[in-house]
Structure formats: C-alpha cells, structure tokens
Amino acid sequence: MLNVPSQSFPASSSQQRIASGRRSKVPLKQGRSLMDWIRLTKSGKDLTGLKGRLIEVTEEELKNHNKKDDCWICIRGFVYNVSPYMEYHPGGEDELMRAAGSDGTDLFDQVHRWVNYESMLKECLVGRMAVKPTISKGMLPKSRVTDTLAKEGPSSPSYDWFQTDSVVTIVIYTKQKDIGLDSVIIDHQDDSFRAETIIKDYSYLVHIVRVVENVGKIEIILKKREKTSWKCLGHPLENDNSLVPKKDTGLYYRKCQLISKEEVTHDTKLFCVMLPPSTHLQVPTGQHVYLKLTITGTEIVKPYTPVSNSLLSEFKEPVLPNNKYIYFLIKIYPTGLFTPELDHLQIGDFVSVSSPEGNFKVSKLQELEDLFLLAAGTGFTPMVKILNYALTYIPCLRKVKLMFFNKTEDDIIWRSQLEKLAFRDKRFDVEFVLSAPTSDWNGKQGHISPALLSDFLKASLDKSKVLICICGPTPFTEEGIRLLHDLNFSKDEIHSFTA
Ligand code: FAD
Ligand code: NAP
Numbered sequence: 001m002l003n004v005p006s007q008s009f010p011a012s013s014s015q016q017r018i019a020s021g022r023r024s025k026v027p028l029k030q031g032r033s034l035m036d037w038i039r040l041t042k043s044g045k046d047l048t049g050l051k052g053r054l055i056e057v058t059e060e061e062l063k064n065h066n067k068k069d070d071c072w073i074c075i076r077g078f079v080y081n082v083s084p085y086m087e088y089h090p091g092g093e094d095e096l097m098r099a100a101g102s103d104g105t106d107l108f109d110q111v112h113r114w115v116n117y118e119s120m121l122k123e124c125l126v127g128r129m130a131v132k133p134t135i136s137k138g139m140l141p142k143s144r145v146t147d148t149l150a151k152e153g154p155s156s157p158s159y160d161w162f163q164t165d166s167v168v169t170i171v172i173y174t175k176q177k178d179i180g181l182d183s184v185i186i187d188h189q190d191d192s193f194r195a196e197t198i199i200k201d202y203s204y205l206v207h208i209v210r211v212v213e214n215v216g217k218i219e220i221i222l223k224k225r226e227k228t229s230w231k232c233l234g235h236p237l238e239n240d241n242s243l244v245p246k247k248d249t250g251l252y253y254r255k256c257q258l259i260s261k262e263e264v265t266h267d268t269k270l271f272c273v274m275l276p277p278s279t280h281l282q283v284p285t286g287q288h289v290y291l292k293l294t295i296t297g298t299e300i301v302k303p304y305t306p307v308s309n310s311l312l313s314e315f316k317e318p319v320l321p322n323n324k325y326i327y328f329l330i331k332i333y334p335t336g337l338f339t340p341e342l343d344h345l346q347i348g349d350f351v352s353v354s355s356p357e358g359n360f361k362v363s364k365l366q367e368l369e370d371l372f373l374l375a376a377g378t379g380f381t382p383m384v385k386i387l388n389y390a391l392t393y394i395p396c397l398r399k400v401k402l403m404f405f406n407k408t409e410d411d412i413i414w415r416s417q418l419e420k421l422a423f424r425d426k427r428f429d430v431e432f433v434l435s436a437p438t439s440d441w442n443g444k445q446g447h448i449s450p451a452l453l454s455d456f457l458k459a460s461l462d463k464s465k466v467l468i469c470i471c472g473p474t475p476f477t478e479e480g481i482r483l484l485h486d487l488n489f490s491k492d493e494i495h496s497f498t499a
Pocket of ligand 2: 448
C-alpha cells in the first residue's frame, strides 16, 4: 500500500523498474513523485474535505467511503482520506482500493509496515475510529501515580485509554501545561537502562538491565534515586506484559549521532553512527534497520543493512554487549530522495535508527559446509556480516564464495579488502562480474546467468550442506532465484534478501 520510493522509484533507465512479484509497481504520472506529494501536503490544501476538523468515524461511515474519489482507509484506529494520495501511490490505485472503506492495517503491515504513514498522510487524517472502550482480560489498570507521589507534590497525573480490536492507545493527562518531550528522558549506560519522567521537580526513575546468558533469564536491576519506598514499580505502557507477534509491533527509533563518513567508492560511503548512551542495540547478522530523516517537514524512512567497519577486523559483533557504533555502506543517488539528505548531514548531526528487522537467522549457517554469496551493487551489505560470521563461528565451513556483480571496476565496494581476505583465508574466494567493464577488464562479464552460476556453485563435496544468499536490485534477485531453482537448489538452500 503506502510506499516510499526506495524500491518504488528506481531510475527510469534502471532495470529495477521492471515490475516484480506481488509488489508490482505502476508507472506514476509526471509530477506524482513522493517529493510532489510532500509539496502538495505543505500547500495548505484541504485534503480531507473536512476543513481541518477531526471526526470520530463509525464502521458504517467508513464503509460508505469506498470509491476512488472518496476513499477512506483505517490504519491502526486512525482513518485517512487517501483519495488525494491515489495518484502518488507507487503501488498503484488498485492496491490502495483493496482497503477502501475498511481497516487496511493488516494489508499495510504485510507490505511495508515500516513506512511512516502518520507523517506521510497527516494532512489526510479524517479522525479516529469510534470504538467504545470495553474492558477486556489483561487490560491495563487505571493509573496509580497518586500513590507514588508525595502528598504535597504536583496533582496526580491520570490516563485514559481506548481500544480497537488490535490496539490499545493510552493518553496520559499530566495536568501540567509545560510537559514536553524533554520531560521524558531515556538513557542506557554500562549495561543499565533508565527511564526518567520529570513532573515539576519530581522524578520517577526506572533503572535496568543485565542479561544472564544461556539460562533464559534476564535480570533487571533497578537502582533507586531516593531511598523512599515504592508502592508500585511503575505504570504499564501500551503492550506491557504482552507477547505479540513482532510484525504487529511498531518500529521504535532512537536518535543516533553521525560520527564519521568515509568515501568507499565514487558514490558509496561508509557511515558510522553512534547509539545514544541510553541504548543497547545489536543488529543481528543479516538484518536491517530503518533510517529516518525529516525532509521538508515529512519523515522519510529507508531500510539499510549495517555492516562491520571492515572486512578484515576481528569479527566481534555477537559477543560484545556494548557496541556503540553502527556502520552502513550507503550508495548516494544524486537524484534520490533520501541519500542526498543523508550525505548532507554533518558530523555530529543526528539520524533516527529503528530497531532491527529481517528474517535471516544465523542458525541457517550452523553446520554449513559451503556458503555461496551472490551480491549486486549495495546488495553486498548483508553479505558482510554473514561472511564474517561464517568465517569466525562455523567450524565445519569449508568454502565461502562471493560472486559480486557491478557495472564497472570503480563500483566495486571494498575490492582490496575482499582480495586481501581471499589471500588471508583459504576458505574464501571472490569473483567479480562486471556488466559495463572497460576494454582492459580481463575478468568475468555480463549479468547473472546459468553459465556463471553452474560453474560458481560447485560444492566442495557431494552432499555438503549448502546455503546460497542473494541480494541486489529486485529483478536481479528474482532472476537469480529462478536460475537457482532451475539448478535444483531447494528453497531451504536459498536465502534472498528482499524488501
Ligand atoms: P530514491 O529516491 O529511491 O531513488 C533511487 C533512484 O530512483 C534514483 O536514481 C532516483 O533518481 C530514481 N528515482 C526517484 N524517483 C523517481 C521517479 N519518480 N521516476 C523515476 N526515477 C526516480 N542501500 C544502500 O546503499 N545500503 C544498504 O545497506 C541498503 N540496505 C537495504 C536493505 C533493504 C532491506 C532494502 C529493501 C534496501 C536497502 N538499500 C540499501 C536501498 C535503500 O533502502 C534505498 O532504496 C536507497 O538508498 C535509495 O534511496 P533514495 O531515497 O536516495 O533514492
Ligand atoms: P546497480 O549498481 O544498479 O547494479 C549492480 C549490478 O546488478 C549491475 O551489474 C547491474 O547491471 C546488475 N543488475 C541490475 N539489474 C539487473 C537485472 N535485472 N538482472 C541482472 N543484473 C542486474 O545496483 P545498486 O544501485 O547498488 O542497487 C543495489 C540494490 O540492492 C538496490 O535496489 C537496493 O535496494 C538493493 N539492496 C537490498 C538489500 C536487502 O537487504 N533487501 C540490501 C542492500 C541493497 P546493469 O549495469 O545492467 O544495471
């Protein structure tokens, strides 16, 4: 459904514009890019037809708005008039119309729950679904803040809540006009987590975390700021004490500081961001995060796959609990929406980084004997940690081979590191394939093909345990998967990185 142009607007000259799978993209009319949409939302035009009013929408009312020129969709309890957005939607009008006049949350989540629709569609907000609060099992208790505040302190905050079938939203009434975001402080240092809310000169403090490995136990140690007795631990927030599918949870972001930016190729840079001291976060091997920047007033989110800072450094990711830095190899598209903004950040500026996502599990690498990596362009990024992980932690591994597709020699990311690694570790081999080489290139040429693959994918032993990872422009990945199936590799032996 709603989309941003990372995969939706590849350059018209690019093969990435070929439609792919269930997420086919439709050609958008001139003047209907995401940037054009952002401009329209800033124009002051009444996009809901409600002259700025927000209303409560009943299910019956929602059902009535099910036509292209009058299309309302509910996402997580909020109703949007998406008719003005139709022509700007990279997935096309038909895809949006699948949710017309109904709750589109599940459809939205299936396709790209990470898209910040609240920001993209804020001018289309019609209002909230009118659902009468009902108390159900396991619901959150009413606030008991009064209990924990001294008698002479500020008047006690209270909260209200409402729910739809799938979400509960809590509204906290602090009864203080001057409460802002800076009244809530979240930090993490030296393995402990703290969350502090300042109400006048009162503070409520939670201080946490130590993980005891291998016994399935997490010990949370709370340090009191004042030696007063607590009547309760705190007040539960949304989803407190609930086990919900990960896909149903929202993305949580934290602001990270840009520490360094180094050129890697003519258009690709290694960005290093520092997590706030408050944060403990390790991006698992093979997973990605979303970076978020506000571009002309709208929050734009794109996925990126963290890498280690170099291929040759000792690989320590999974064992160091206190990693402060996250590295990204990012190609800057001069006419792209997000990457030029990212590139304009100065050292010390901030970018928001989400919690990790992705379905790659390192357990796939266990007992592996042959690992084949097929990467095109920045599709190399997930391979970096996988390569490091496999060479460091998989004792039975005999061979890791990377076939790296690029246009020209100048586009090859970390070429000399790859060559050094191949020299240093006999289990590792790399082959470069160029689609637009200069005349002096002696290596392999062309696109992914049966001939290239069948030769490359010879396992070190018959019946050895094999995994093939593939990542690059969507049509490259799709073609690769097709060829791998033709070569009789099973689903379990292939992991593709897609959007
Ligand atoms: P876009 O605005 O998406 O533009 C890309 C290209 O399309 C540009 O050439 C632009 O000129 C062209 N274009 C834009 N709008 C139009 C239009 N209306 N018509 C025709 N052409 C248009 N990238 C990395 O560099 N490193 C990573 O580690 C990485 N990890 C990823 C992980 C995942 C899971 C996925 C799905 C993608 C990843 N990407 C990564 C790609 C990344 O998310 C972005 O797609 C990429 O950075 C381009 O973003 P952009 O906004 O700068 O460009
Ligand atoms: P690029 O430089 O445009 O292309 C890299 C190589 O792939 C080139 O040789 C190119 O050949 C070839 N290629 C392109 N389309 C092809 C097709 N249909 N069939 C066969 N080969 C094809 O790549 P890029 O700009 O770095 O883009 C990398 C892509 O990887 C982006 O789309 C990004 O979203 C994706 N990515 C995904 C993830 C993930 O985890 N899902 C992670 C990182 C990156 P030509 O010269 O013919 O174009």
